[in-house]
Amino acid sequence: SPPQEFPRSDPTEPRSPPQELPPSDPTEPRSPPQELPPSGSAEPRSPPQELPPSDPTEPRSPPRELPPSDPTEPRSPPRELPPSDPTEPRSPPQELPPSDPTEPRSPPRELPPGRQLRVLLTPLPEAAWPRAQKRLPSPRGPASKRPCPEAESGPRAAPGSAAGPSSDARGQDGLWDADSDGSDGGDAVPDGDSHLSAYERKRLKNITENAKFFAALKLHESAARLNQLTTKRRSRITKRAKPKKVEDEPARRRSMRLLRVQPTDLPLVETLAQPAAEEYPQVPAGPLPMVPEDEAESSEWTEALLGTWMRISELNTDHADRGTPDIKRYQESLSSMVLSEGNVRKVVKARVCSMAIHPSQSTILVAAGDKLGHVGLWNVSSRSEEGAHTFTPHSFHVSCMHFSPCNPAHLLSLSNDTLRCADVTRAVFDEICRSEEDFSCFDFLEENACTAIVSCWDGAVAVVDRRTPGVSPELSADIGFRRTRTVHVHPLNKHYFLAAGLVDVCVFDVRYLKAKGNKPLSSLKGHTKSVASAYFSPGTGSRVVTVCADDKLRVYDTTSLSSSVTLLSSIRHNNNTGRWLTRFRAIWDPKQEHCFLVGSMAQPRQIQVFQDTGTLLHSFCSEDYLTSVCSINVVHPSQNILVGGNSSGRLHVFK
Incomplete structure (x- = not known):
């Protein structure tokens, strides 16, 4: 200007005289410089006023011409301004409109x-x-x-200096x-x-450049074209025609409850849907011919097997000298028993649930029952590929098997619904007893094997007499168990039998059985979970061994059958077999009164022999041929022969 x-x-x-000004507030906007009026010589001069800082971006005006000062005139001393507080915010500089350089300037006034x-x-x-x-x-x-x-970036420009290009570039x-x-x-x-x-300016620049880059790619247009192409392709797809329903297909039954229709308002459908074909058909009642499953009629190999069974059953199987050897000699005999490759054979198709061994001393004949109702016979001494044959006398799993103690030509087998006897002399499977209740186990009440005690899964027991015509049991008694797994008759006092249930193991007297209200003679206490089996010792019945799901093997002293039985030993043993393995059953060795055998979950796979005191005497194992768990085992009554069965239907013979 x-x-x-x-x-x-x-x-x-x-x-x-000079006037004192109040301290200026840096936040208050400053007024522009005022014009001073002409003053006389006698009038004191006012102090100079502070001008606002100049905008560095504003073009500077040319310097003003001041008149020469009179040296004789007294000058007022300069006033000191209060120091400004650097912490107080200052108002931003105000932008002045750019001046037009082409506008003529007025000459300075003197x-x-x-x-x-x-x-x-x-x-x-x-x-x-x-x-x-x-x-x-x-x-x-x-x-x-x-x-x-x-x-x-860099040092700031000093106040009053030009910063940035001139306004002409705008x-x-x-x-x-x-x-x-x-x-x-x-x-x-x-x-x-x-x-x-x-x-931040660099960031804004990058955002702008990225937006331009993605706009140049034209992604939205490409996505629209792809969407059009996929829509056209989908329209060309044709649905597959549904197959026509067969005219002779039976009408399908529908639930009246879901249709909310009363049964009286809707007539019954005359043509019902045919039941689905079962994998294993039901076995008819009554006697069945002893014909292998895979053959329409008996073959030469089957005739040879049945002939061997008949021949060894006619021999005298009674052994007067059954002296119990001492523990040392017994342990040596166990160590001499080995498993060879020829003594391993798959006899039945499914998991082994029960086994029995013929008492003959000349020939080793083993019978095994699986969970599908098959009964397999294996002549171990034949050494031929056709030495094993499978029969189907039952519809459900075979839970218990015994050769008749008085006539080994008879093999009795028990399933859920029937008790049958395989008579090799007539080559038939006779039906002894049939019931709607599910059977679980049986044992002979007499030496002639005419009567038997049969346990049921619902807890009751039944007495069966083979001499009575018909297939109904003689007596059904409730012993107070919710479930009964095994029954075993005392070897000397045949009127006593041992029943094992969920957590109950008791001794009953068959002479006092009645339909309801039966009380046990003795109770074997201490079990906390379900009991899989309980058996008397074979010679005197003075010991009872039990297998419990609480991973314990317990041995009781049953010399005197009083109200409470003494616990002799408790052996820690892994009995958790799971759902795919048959539960362990500890059996006594007929040749040794105080030793029993049981399967094991230990590695390598083995069959263990314990003494009634809890001492482990021997473990049958073979790294080459015994590679699975043998849950069911049986021992020959007079020879050093042990047979173990696994969950795949394979038998292992140690001898």
Whole structure:
């Protein structure tokens, strides 16, 4: 702006003393400099007023011409301004409109002689400079314009110096032209965003360039074209025609309850759906011919097997000398028994649930029953491939098998619904007893094997007499068990039998059995979970061994059958066989009164022999041929022969 002319001061006019100004507030906007009126020589001069800091971006005006001062005129001393607080915020500098350089300037006006204008400029400290505040970027101006740059990096320009290009490089809208030579490469920002840092300006630049890059790829157009192509392809797919229903297909029954229809309102469907074919058909009642499962009629190999069974049964099987050897000799005999490759054979198709061994001393004949109702016969001494044959006398799993003690030509087998006797002399499977209740185990009440005690899964027991015509039991008695797994008759006192249930093991007297209200003679306590088996010792019946699901083998002293029986030993043993293995059954060795055998889950697979005191005497194992768990075992009554059966129907003979 052009310099202003002030009237000349009268040197004779007295000057006023200097006035003290209040401390200025840095946050309060400052008023522009005021024009001083002409003063007389006697009038005191006012102190110079502080002018606001100049905008570094505003073009500077030319210096003003001041008149020469009168040396004779007394001058007022300069006033000291209070120091400014650097912590107080300062108001941002106000932008002045750019001046037009083409506009003619007015000539400077001359001041009257003796008058002089003094301006005191005080620079601000660096801590009081205005600080940048973050703001969200907003689109301003057309796409071809870029915001004006502001130098943030490097030292700041001093107040009053020019910062940035001149206003000539700006457009009409206050933005920098992106195509101008003074462009900073896209880092410029609008004037309103001049407070942004270099990092934020770089970030805005990257966002803009990425947006342009993705716009150049035309992803939306490509996605639209792909969507059109997939839509056209789907329209060409044709659905497969549904097959026509067979006309002679029987009508399918529908639930009246789901249809909410009363049974009286809807007539019964005359043609019902045929029942699904069962994998194993039900075995008919009555006698069955002794014909192998895979053969329509008896073959030469079957005739040879049945002939061998008949021949060895006619021989005298009674052995008067059954002396019990001492433990040392017995242990030596166990060590001499080995398993060879020829003594391993798959006899039945499924998991072995029961076994029996013929008492003959000349020939080893083993019978095994599986969970599908098959009965397999294996002549171990034949050494031929056709030495084993499988029969199907039952519809369900065969849970118990015994050769008749008085006539080994009879093999009795028990399933869920029937008790049958395989008579090799007539080559038939006779039906002895049939019931709607599920059978679980049986044992002979007499030496002639005419009567037997049969246990049921629901807890009851039944007495069966083979001499009575018909297939119904003679007596059914409730002994108070919820489930009965095994029954075993005392070897000397045949009227006593041992029953094992869930957690109950008791001794009953068959002479006092009645339909309900039966009380046990003795109870074997201490079991906390279900009991799998309980058997008397073979010679005197003075010991009872039990297998419990609480991983314990218990031996009781039953010399005197009183109300409570003494526990002799408790052996820790893993009895957790799971659902795919038959539960363990500890059996006594007929040749040794105080030793029993049981399967094992230990590795390598083995069959263990324990003494009634809990001592482990021997373990039958073979790393080459015994590779599975033998849950069911049987011992020859007079020879050192042990047979173990696994869950795949395979038998292992140690001899």
